[in-house]
Structures are given as structure tokens and as C-alpha cells.
Amino acid sequence: MKGNKGQLAVKRDGLLPGDLSFLITASHELKAPLALVRQLSLALELADVDADEKARMLRQIVLVSERALRLTTDLSRSSRLEGSLFELEPLNPQQICEEVAHELTPLYKACGREIQVSSHYRPILGVANRDLLRRIMLNFGDNALHYGSAQLPVELHVGTRTKSGTIRMGVRDYGPAVPVDVWRRLQAHLGTDMQALHARPQSSGLGLYIAGQFATVMHGKIGATRHRDGATFYVDILASTQLSLL
Amino acid sequence: MTKTPYILIVEDDEWLAEQYIRTLSGAGIRTEYVPHALAAIDSIDLTRPDALVLDVLLAGPNAFTLLHELQSHADLASIPVILCTNSADQLAGEDIEAYGVAQVLDKATMLPADLVAAIKKVLP
Numbered sequence: 001m002k003g004n005k006g007q008l009a010v011k012r013d014g015l016l017p018g019d020l021s022f023l024i025t026a027s028h029e030l031k032a033p034l035a036l037v038r039q040l041s042l043a044l045e046l047a048d049v050d051a052d053e054k055a056r057m058l059r060q061i062v063l064v065s066e067r068a069l070r071l072t073t074d075l076s077r078s079s080r081l082e083g084s085l086f087e088l089e090p091l092n093p094q095q096i097c098e099e100v101a102h103e104l105t106p107l108y109k110a111c112g113r114e115i116q117v118s119s120h121y122r123p124i125l126g127v128a129n130r131d132l133l134r135r136i137m138l139n140f141g142d143n144a145l146h147y148g149s150a151q152l153p154v155e156l157h158v159g160t161r162t163k164s165g166t167i168r169m170g171v172r173d174y175g176p177a178v179p180v181d182v183w184r185r186l187q188a189h190l191g192t193d194m195q196a197l198h199a200r201p202q203s204s205g206l207g208l209y210i211a212g213q214f215a216t217v218m219h220g221k222i223g224a225t226r227h228r229d230g231a232t233f234y235v236d237i238l239a240s241t242q243l244s245l246l
Numbered sequence: 247m248t249k250t251p252y253i254l255i256v257e258d259d260e261w262l263a264e265q266y267i268r269t270l271s272g273a274g275i276r277t278e279y280v281p282h283a284l285a286a287i288d289s290i291d292l293t294r295p296d297a298l299v300l301d302v303l304l305a306g307p308n309a310f311t312l313l314h315e316l317q318s319h320a321d322l323a324s325i326p327v328i329l330c331t332n333s334a335d336q337l338a339g340e341d342i343e344a345y346g347v348a349q350v351l352d353k354a355t356m357l358p359a360d361l362v363a364a365i366k367k368v369l370p
Contacts, residue, residue, distance in 0.1 A: 032259070032353075035353040035354045036259065036353075039353070039358070040265060042358055043269065043358060046358060047272060047358070064261070111260065
């Protein structure tokens, strides 16, 4: 079976060279959450912890496991990306942002952080695959979690329809500025390979790569904007013409 | 009276740092935690820890930037460093010995007792 670049495809004689690199990156990215789950589990097994602390540790295990599972689900989706399998439909990007914020709120709360959606008063419709778009935004939201001050929330927002007929959905975090040279490397490779963003080690290079693949399937693209106090990762999707026809 | 050992933990995963603190506190070791190398430099200047527990990939400057900085100051170069990392298999011994790294622990295989043992080994 021939696989696209970055997809897990097995040939009769083994993995393709590109797939091997993908496999190595995937296993490395799953190592961090698994190592944390293991450490917490060992502590629960070995240490004398009070009931409150035990409850907190168990909650952390659940949330870290869920984050790792989101990555594994993305990996399996990525391995069978065929345009025809993912139906595009008109949808409300604001609603997707709200669903993503709702899903990530327990993780953010447990980390003492806040995630919110910037309100958008004008109705705006995009055309995308709901599941893939949710996964892209979840990925950006997961990545933003570890950056920025506890005082400033991570913001999900929907931009206005552009002249080129797209809508930009972004996740803005407020954190240490990424050095210019690192940022240029990121811009050059964003969504096209699995290079990790080393100034933000908990950001998933693999996750961004998969997000880029998901966006391409929906005729969109991902990108990032560097700010003095953080970054915005965004996806551009097609705007729906349905409302303009009304 | 014996001085309570004091360890600075530099780890950008807050929950893992909490776990280190829990483990070391249980062994009677005083700890402080900072999430990145810049905060570590400030803290080291102020508090002169007996040893560092240091992650490699950090937000902003990584562990090697911090190790370079420590090595450039005569009074800080001797602070022993325990690297706790998911990339242990990618660190060559000769590359890190020059930085005052006493031991490398692999986060994926270490036991809580390994961290305590590594710290006790380097304490004066």
C-alpha cells in the first residue's frame, strides 16, 4: 500500500522511510504524557498521600491520558486521510470554538489556566469537516496551554470573511516571545514536516504537522503569527456563500 | 545542626515538577520549582541551591543555555546537576560531562527513589 508523506502505511516489506520518521516522532511525543502518568501512578502506589492529594493526582492522570489519546486519535485519522472520506459541510466556526473551549476547560482549570472564546456578533459560516476542524483547534488549544501567564487566558477567535473567501480561526496565547530565528524555521516548516518548536518544547510539532494535513484535506491551511507577548496559531477555512445568498 | 539540603527544580511540566517536589520533600529535601531557564538563573543567583534537577527541553532557552551560563561563573560552575529528560538516549556522555552534569535520569524509566538517590549522591 502506498502512503502519502507522513502517513503510517505498511508495505509488505516494512515501513517506508518517511513513515519510520513519523513513527519515531509519534513515539517520542507520546513518551512525555506516558512518563508523567507513570510517575503519578508510581507515587500513588508508593507514597503515603492524603485523600485530597490522591484525588488531584488521579485527576491529573485522567487529563494527561486524555491529551495523549487526542494525539493517538489524530494519528489514526491522519493515517487514512482521503478527501472523499471527510465530508465538508457548512458550519458555524464560533460554535466549533465554543465546543473546543468547553472540551479543554477541565484541563486548563486543572493547570490553573483559563481558555475563552472571543465573542463574534455577526453570524459567519465556513465550509469544513466538523471533526477535522475541531481536532485542529483542539491541537492549537493543547499547544497553547503551557505558554503564557496564569493571569491571561488563551483566546479562541473567529475572524471576518476575507476578500479571498476564507475565514481565519485562531488560538492566541500570551507567553514568552519565540526567538526570531526559531520562528522563521517554524514558518518555513509549519504543517509540512514534524519539526518541533524547540522554544516551546511542549508544543507538538507532530500535532501541528497533522493539523496541516487536516487543513489541506479541507482546502484550507494553517499558519502562525508571532507577537511580542506570545503567538497565534490559526487555520484558514473556506467561507460559506450560503448567508450571502440570503 | 545539619543544614537541610536545598534543590532547585527546573521543569516546564508543572505536574511533573509537583511530583518531584512530593518525592524530595518526603525524603527531607527542601525544594523550589521554576518553569524555565531564565527564572532558574534569577533563582540560583538569589538562593545558591545545593544541586539542580534540570529538564532539557524548556520553554525559551533550553537546559544547555543554562548550563553554559553556570559554567561561565566560577562560583556557580560547581553546582551539581541532575538532568531528568525524555531524551536521555540522545545525550552523549562526553557532551554533558563538561557541563557539570552528575547524572542523567530517563523520565520514562526512573523511579521516584532514583531521583532521591541521585540527589543524595551529589550532596556535600
